[in-house]
Amino acid sequence: MKKLNETIKATLATTAAVALGAFALTSCEVEKTQDGKMPEVDVDVEGGELPEYDVDAPEVDVKMEEKEIAVPDVDVKMEEKKISVPDVDITPADEDNDTPGEEEVPPAEPEGDTPQ
DSSP, X not given: OHHHHHHHHHHHHHHHHHHHHHHHHHTOOOOOOSOOOOOOOOOOOOOOOOOOOOOOOXXXXXXXXXXXXXXXXXXXXXXXXXXXXXXOOOOOOOXXXXXXXXXXXXXXXXXXXXXX
């Protein structure tokens, strides 16, 4: 039972960390401050040729059969406990720092039937 509680706590912590990361990434404001440039490349090549292979694969026959195996019979008693969970407040980047002439990227629209 103790191991189950530890597993639940680890799962909640992992879920909270992923959610926090997702919130942090979606609340970032990204501005391009300089144009990029591709490197100049001068390449003179002739066509190549891939090697040929002759592959003889084995024949695989998969069937289902019934076997008797030992499986655990676990009864889980659920109880309410108070635990610490993250409370995340996100303050968007300062929108007053926009550089004139740069495009502003609108926030992503939620997909599907997600509650808002």
